[in-house]
Every structure is written in structure tokens, then in C-alpha cells.
Amino acid sequence: MNTKNTIPNDLGKLLENAKSAAIQAGNYLNDNKDLHKDIFSEEGKDIKLEIDRNTEKLIYKQLKDTNISFLGEEYGLKNKSRDGLLWVVDPLDGTSNYFRGIDQCCVSIALLQNELPLLGVVYNFNSNDVYYASKGKGAYLNDRKIKVSSISEKSSASLTTGFPTSQKAEDTLDFLGNLSEWKKIRMFGSAALSCAYVASGKCDMYLEKGIYLWDIAAGICLVEEAGGKVSREFMKNDQYIIEMSNGIL
Numbered sequence: 001m002n003t004k005n006t007i008p009n010d011l012g013k014l015l016e017n018a019k020s021a022a023i024q025a026g027n028y029l030n031d032n033k034d035l036h037k038d039i040f041s042e043e044g045k046d047i048k049l050e051i052d053r054n055t056e057k058l059i060y061k062q063l064k065d066t067n068i069s070f071l072g073e074e075y076g077l078k079n080k081s082r083d084g085l086l087w088v089v090d091p092l093d094g095t096s097n098y099f100r101g102i103d104q105c106c107v108s109i110a111l112l113q114n115e116l117p118l119l120g121v122v123y124n125f126n127s128n129d130v131y132y133a134s135k136g137k138g139a140y141l142n143d144r145k146i147k148v149s150s151i152s153e154k155s156s157a158s159l160t161t162g163f164p165t166s167q168k169a170e171d172t173l174d175f176l177g178n179l180s181e182w183k184k185i186r187m188f189g190s191a192a193l194s195c196a197y198v199a200s201g202k203c204d205m206y207l208e209k210g211i212y213l214w215d216i217a218a219g220i221c222l223v224e225e226a227g228g229k230v231s232r233e234f235m236k237n238d239q240y241i242i243e244m245s246n247g248i249l
Helices: 011-032 050-066 095-100 169-179 191-199 213-225
Strands: 039-041 069-072 076-078 085-093 106-113 116-124 129-134 138-141 144-146 158-161 184-186 205-212 229-234 239-245
Touching: 011 050, 011 085, 011 106, 011 116, 011 129, 039 050, 050 069, 050 085, 050 106, 069 213, 085 095, 085 191, 085 213, 106 191, 106 213, 116 191, 116 213, 129 191, 129 213, 138 213, 158 191, 191 205, 191 213, 191 239, 205 213, 213 229, 213 239
Parallel strands: 069 085, 158 184, 158 205
Antiparallel strands: 069 076, 085 106, 106 116, 116 129, 129 138, 138 144, 205 239, 229 239
8 A cells, every 4th residue: 555645636526526426425315314214234222224325335336437445334345446545435424313304414425545534525415515625625514614613611612422332330420420511512413414513613522432434534634624633543343532623622
């Protein structure tokens, strides 16, 4: 693998490809959200729908001509790499919300080079909001430039997170104890949207443990290009501890 990162000359075109694929996938999900939803698998606290798999196929079809490796949540890794480039795709982030008719779900597409984000697209098809960013070009919401908040105190800030599923009572109590420092706590059930909300200043920090790369890859680029700070720590079983903030908190 090439370990030296050189921004592709066609990054702008690749961003447009990603936006187009995300919008087409989102439109497909939106058109089908009121129809019967077949469950593909339901293990533990996770749920996967057939439409997740169909949507990933749709996105792959849109992006395969770029000749870039493709990592999707549903079908894993496809294609041969081009200069260490990798599409990282979550076709439906917030599947449980989608299944129950809650409008906090989205399509997430990122382009990484040797694990470093070059572009990210998060499309909330429920509100027709397209969040996108590319390396060195800033972050945008529907073509309007966005930036992280300027709040510097937790007592005035909003934290978005996911409730830990650990069975250890002490871990849960520690988590709950830390929440009291914040002005507001929000749990949206979508990691990608949580990232987008930090990037756009709607929330001030996103913190979660046990998250996958496809959940946050696009969001990393969004937050960094919006002026924020990202920290991720590998755990095990392809999971991460992620912290995204406005860079002040």
C-alpha cells in the first residue's frame, strides 16, 4: 500500500460522485420508508433490513466506475485499491430509527486514503439536507458553508452520544455521572448525523464507544473541515472510541 498521501487531482469529481450516489440512495430509502420493511437479521440490540443491503448495492453500482476499493457495512470489502483509496459506506445509518419511522437516519459515504478522510457526505433524506466536505475545501450544508460552535464551557454545551450497552453496572454509572456536566444531552441514534450536527454547530461534542468506521468516516472529514477536532481510538472487533468536538471543549 502507498503510505504517502497525495490528494487525487479528481477529488472534486469524486465528491460529486459521492453526493450523487448518496442522494440517489436517500431518494430510494425515502420512497420506501412507509412500505413494509423486511428484516434481514436481528441479533442482540442490532437490526438489519433488506433495504440496507439493497441500498448498498445501489451505492456500489454508482461508485464502482471510480475503480476505488469499496467497504460497505453490509457486504464488506470490494474492488482493488487505487493509491490507497477506499470508499467507506454506511447505506443506512440509524436503521432502527428508519424501521420505526423516526426521521433521524441518513446515508453516509466517505473517501479515505490510508485511513485518512479525504471527503465525506452525510445525506439526511428525511429533511433533504446534504452535509459534505473535502480535504482543504471546508464543510457545507446544502451549499452553505458551516463551522463548529464557539461554546467553551460544558455547562453551556450540548453533548450527543449513544447509551453504552455494557453489562457492567459501574461503567454505566460512570457514564451517567459524566452527563451532569453538560447543559443538554442528545441521543439521536445515528452516529453520522451526530457528527454532522457537531460540524454544523448544532451540537458541541459527540462521544461514543464501540462505533464502527463506516458510522463515522464521513463525519470525521466534516468535523475537521468545519474547524473541529477528532480523536479516535481503536478498541477491538473493528470498533472505535470516538470523540468529536468544536476543538475548544
